[in-house]
Amino acid sequence: MYGGHVGIALAGKGLRPAIPLSVLLLATQLPDWADAAVCVAGISAPPSGILSHSLPAIAVLGGALALLYYGTSRDWAGAGLIGLTVLSHAIADYATGLKPTWPGGPIIGLDLYRQPAIDLVLEAAVIAVGWVIYRGSLPESRRRSSPVMLMLIALVLLQLAASVSFAMFPGIRKC
Amino acid sequence: MMPFAAGNGVWRLVGAMLLIAAVALVLDWRARR
Numbered sequence: 001m002y003g004g005h006v007g008i009a010l011a012g013k014g015l016r017p018a019i020p021l022s023v024l025l026l027a028t029q030l031p032d033w034a035d036a037a038v039c040v041a042g043i044s045a046p047p048s049g050i051l052s053h054s055l056p057a058i059a060v061l062g063g064a065l066a067l068l069y070y071g072t073s074r075d076w077a078g079a080g081l082i083g084l085t086v087l088s089h090a091i092a093d094y095a096t097g098l099k100p101t102w103p104g105g106p107i108i109g110l111d112l113y114r115q116p117a118i119d120l121v122l123e124a125a126v127i128a129v130g131w132v133i134y135r136g137s138l139p140e141s142r143r144r145s146s147p148v149m150l151m152l153i154a155l156v157l158l159q160l161a162a163s164v165s166f167a168m169f170p171g172i173r174k175c
Numbered sequence: 176m177m178p179f180a181a182g183n184g185v186w187r188l189v190g191a192m193l194l195i196a197a198v199a200l201v202l203d204w205r206a207r208r
Binding site: 013039138145155 | 194
């Protein structure tokens, strides 16, 4: 999943406006950042994603970021939401891709990336729902402002660009 | 399309993540001004 992750971060902002959106975006993308770090570090640990997207990896990443947030904010509910946001990454990726579960466990997923049109509809729907919830964090007078409306349009267009790219270049390896 | 199609591998992923996060942050900042 790509844009859908950002939709989930927006929903988190709507549910807990005190959490900076930057922190929620980090949480929702954290497994992919970990994946990039593993790749750049040249660490070879098959199957792909075992150190970033498997359930144990998600527990470590989500727990660490949640504890870090609690350490700076003393907000248990916010920290819990951040942990859940990291967990949401794995759940969403099980829908759109194929991801490892645990060391020695099965690799599972619906692999919707192979059906880019369905992936686009799903991700646009997640973005839209997240955006609707996000608007609740804004003052009533700002909910129909240009930047807010542009947020929905821009995120869906970026997802469209990503979906077209996945369709045109399906074989590019991440690492 | 650049971050999605240019190059390959990890930098494509990083560019795409940074782009969409930056768009969300800038528009959120504008929405709250």
